[in-house]
Amino acid sequence: MPAGFGVVSGICRFGALAVVLALGAGGPGPVQAAEAAAHGESASRSLFSAIRPGAGVAYVANLGGSVTPILTSTGVAEPSIGVDGDPYAIAITPDGGTVYVANYSMGTVTPIATATNTAEPSIGVGTRPDAIAITPDGQTAYVVNRGGGSVTPIATAANTPGLPLPVGGYPDAIAITPDGKTAYVANGSQATVTPITIATNAPGPVIGVGGNPVGIAITPDGQTAYVVSGTAGTVTPIATATGTPGPQIRVGVYPQKIAITPDGQTAYVVNTGSGTVTPISTATNTAGAPITVGSQPDAIAVTEGGQTALVANGASGTVTPIATATNTAGAPITVGDDPDAIAITPATTPQQPAITSRPADTAPFGQPYTFTITTTGAPVPWIGRTGRLPSGLKFTDNHNGTATITGTPANGAAGTYPVTLTARNIAGTATQTFTLTVTRAPAIARLGTIRAAVGTRLHRVIRTRGYPAPALTETGTLPAGLSFTDNQNGTAVLTGTPAVGSCSRYWIAIAAANPSGTAVRRISILLRRHRGC
Secondary structure (H helix, E strand, O other), X not given: OOOOOOEEOOOOOOOOEEEEEOOOOOOOOHHXXXXXHHOOOOOOOEOOOOOOOOOXXXXXXXXXXXXXXXXXXXXXXOOOEEOOOOEEEEEEOOOOOEEEEEEOOOOEXXXXXXXXXXXXXXXXXXXXXXXXXXXXXXOEEEEEEOOOXXXXXXXXXXXXXXXXXXXXXXXXXXXXXOOOOEXXXXXXXXXXXXXXXXXXXXXXXXXXXXXXXXXXXXXXXXXXXXXXXXXXXXXXXXXXXXXXXXXXXXXXXXXXXXXXXXXXXXXXXXXXXXXXXXXXXXXXXXXXOOEEOOOOEEEEEEOOOOOEEEEEEOXXXXXXXXXXXXXXXXXXXXXXXXXXXXXXXXXXXXXXEEEOOOOEEEEEOOXXXXXXXXXXXXXXXXXXXXXXXXXXXXXXXXXXXXEEEEEOOOOOOOEEEEEEEEEEEOOEEEEEEEEEEEEEEEEEOOOOOXXXXXXXXXXXXXXXXXXXXXXXXEEEOOOOOEEEEEOOOOEXXXXXXXXXXXXXXXXXXXXXXXXXXXXXXXXXXXXXXXXXX
């Protein structure tokens, strides 16, 4: 699952803790301490003693059957909350209101209300649940049942489980697309991924990947799912639009989990066997130099702002912060024995995105053009578009709540271009129909001297170029018997039969006008002598 959208669940069977870092809206917390360490500042031996006042709550799952909330403002542990045995994975709803704990040995999930830190009745799911993902709207929690080869959907409004959905053998991970339409389940023993259509809970055809898939994350634009294969030591990118896997990317020894930065530019893969993290450039799907972290790293998450990746080191009992700008590891922060999973709640209350820029604009043909699309929402929305832009223009999501359309319209680009803009975050999706009109100043085609004979019918078309289609007018004295008509489509006609006695040369001016300007051309009409002239 993309960082900031839910849990990146660990499934290391020897682990003793699952750590969830909850960053409240009131101020900095353990994430800030990790970021300070990533940037070379001092870090406490204890994760929580380095926290400034006003932070949120960290939930620690103890395999003995409890979850301990810790006030990060003081480092004081609250009374533990009893759950079922062996809690292995934790996910938090997008609004931060509920923590869902997967109890591996008991086949249950325990919801905890964060407002009161009270456990609600456990929910029966399948055998050996070990991963959870929650839809962006917070309405459904999908629980992966490793022993049962299935996924159980839980309606979070009533905490009622649905019928288990069959997937592949030994499923180990799950991620949901940012639009909430599809869940992807990694089937650990079958080298496949099963897509599930969330609207119908119907599993689709499996997608082949590398051996032993154990981790999965999806880019913020929803276009690519990256699947980590443990025994193969690879990551397989899957184009979600077609379900087509791309070439495998070689990473470290026995990679486990993966997280993607909010701007979608880098995927970070933890390599349990080599004690490293491999950054992958999503633009080129190439692996960068490995980053050394702690012993047996099991899980990773990226802060909401994308500045820091936090790595849970199972055998070290630490969290290593990585500064994503430089891909350098900071001083490890002690958290406890064998942390297996890490998730970060949004620093702000999620807000539905909205597109605030105007729904239409004009661009002059042949001139540099820039239009900025603006949005509101928290976290900062991802912005995309569908529909064709004029030749010479391109669309760029700036990953800061704005996007730009820039370039110089060229190659016959004049016209109207309707596109659909989409702003999406964990709170929802907003769309806008945006119409871009490329205007072009009018020009009148060359005509030369119009020659006609008195008494003979004349029909001459006057053609123009420009967008919108120019309006045409005529000034000057026409020969008797001739008239000028604007066809209101960028053309006009000079038609009629010159009257007897009108032999002469006549000069008229034709003007073509649209919002981009006016063009004028003088035309000579020569009536040659004839009988009766």
